[in-house]
Amino acid sequence: MPVALVATSHSPLIGLNDPTTEIRDEVRGVLDDARAFVRDFDPELVVMFAPDHYNGFFYDMMPPFCIGASAHSVGDYGLPTGDLSVDKAAAYDIGASVLAQGVDLAISEDMQVDHGFVQPLLFLFDTLQSVPIVPIFINCVASPLGPARRSMDLGSAVGAALADDDRRILLVGSGGLSHDPPVPRMEDAAPEVIERLLLRGRNPSTEQRATREEKTVKAARAYAAGEAGYRELNPEWDKLVLDALSSGDFARIVDHDNDWFVREGGHSSHEIRTWIAAYAALSGQGPYQVQSRYYRPIKEWFAGFSTTIATPASALAHARVSNKGVVR
Numbered sequence: 001m002p003v004a005l006v007a008t009s010h011s012p013l014i015g016l017n018d019p020t021t022e023i024r025d026e027v028r029g030v031l032d033d034a035r036a037f038v039r040d041f042d043p044e045l046v047v048m049f050a051p052d053h054y055n056g057f058f059y060d061m062m063p064p065f066c067i068g069a070s071a072h073s074v075g076d077y078g079l080p081t082g083d084l085s086v087d088k089a090a091a092y093d094i095g096a097s098v099l100a101q102g103v104d105l106a107i108s109e110d111m112q113v114d115h116g117f118v119q120p121l122l123f124l125f126d127t128l129q130s131v132p133i134v135p136i137f138i139n140c141v142a143s144p145l146g147p148a149r150r151s152m153d154l155g156s157a158v159g160a161a162l163a164d165d166d167r168r169i170l171l172v173g174s175g176g177l178s179h180d181p182p183v184p185r186m187e188d189a190a191p192e193v194i195e196r197l198l199l200r201g202r203n204p205s206t207e208q209r210a211t212r213e214e215k216t217v218k219a220a221r222a223y224a225a226g227e228a229g230y231r232e233l234n235p236e237w238d239k240l241v242l243d244a245l246s247s248g249d250f251a252r253i254v255d256h257d258n259d260w261f262v263r264e265g266g267h268s269s270h271e272i273r274t275w276i277a278a279y280a281a282l283s284g285q286g287p288y289q290v291q292s293r294y295y296r297p298i299k300e301w302f303a304g305f306s307t308t309i310a311t312p313a314s315a316l317a318h319a320r321v322s323n324k325g326v327v328r
């Protein structure tokens with residue numbers, strides 16, 4: 001199948017707590033280039049791996065992996081609400097194939113998704129409904145988490161499930177490299193946070209949502225201003241991860257235990273599982289090459305921010321010609 005990959009950080013602080021105009025424009029340029037690449041590739045299906053931040057998945061029943069056969073954006077951080085154009089048949093086919101290959105995943109006919117899915121979708125397309133999509137949730141925040149290697153297994157199985165599909169398929173991974181924004185944790189959350197947010201946080205009032213999001217924006221301002229009590233981003237670790245994924249050397253990342261990720265990249269660095277899955281799905285189609293790679297630590301966005309584009313190595317010569325300027 002014709003396949004391509006875009007893996008990108010997300011941050012709901014984009015537009016709410018921006019860095020300098022220069023950096024903002026630099027990232028806008030990178031995302032515009034990714035959008036142009038996707039327009040040229042003209043995908044017939046997007047398979048997106050993304051996390052959730054207690055907007056769609058809660059401890060009433062927290063699956064490690066879940067494929068959406070139908071999905072709705074909750075509209076956090078001012079993003080649009082509404083249904084995604086989920087390819088239901090593809091979701092069931094991929095789900096069945098992944099299960100048959102021995103990787104367990106849940107299926108949802110009413111998946112609620114947040115900025116984790118919606119931001120990359122809108123980085124690359126005009127609306128929530130611009131392209132048929134199969135959303136695949138990977139739990140990256142709610143402990144306990146399985147080993148990172150399991151996300152690679154999920155991605156490989158999804159790749160194998162897609163191998164006989166002759167549509168042009170865009171694989172997307174969504175999430176940060178090193179970052180540790182204030183996402184609540186069951187282990188140390190106050191009782192009312194556990195009840196209202198972690199356990200039964202669905203359909204918060206407008207006011208509840210606003211309060212929570214204002215807190216994140218405030219924290220990001222404090223972080224960027226250098227206030228104590230936050231973890232630094234880790235560009236060295238981010239480089240290691242980007243190098244490993246670029247060279248297909250998954251073992252350099254996935255054989256580490258979960259504490260390594262937290263120690264090196266902060267709690268939310270587990271979001272890199274979405275990239276691992278997407279790159280594993282790509283690697284199942286043969287050798288690949290990263291043709292564009294952007295990275296900058298951006299404290300205003302609470303993120304080691306990166307966007308990469310990869311294609312099968314065989315497609316590279318053509319892609320280089322048709323996407324001048326993308327290679328950085």
Ligand SMILES: O=C(O)CCc1cccc(O)c1O
Pocket residue numbers: 010011012013053175176179181182183216268271301302303
């Ligand atoms: O709203 C939240 O719970 C966290 C928001 C958030 C901030 C920075 C980077 C992220 O990846 C992210 O998800």
Ligand SMILES: [Fe+2]
Pocket residue numbers: 010051053116175176268271
């Ligand atoms: Fe996130």
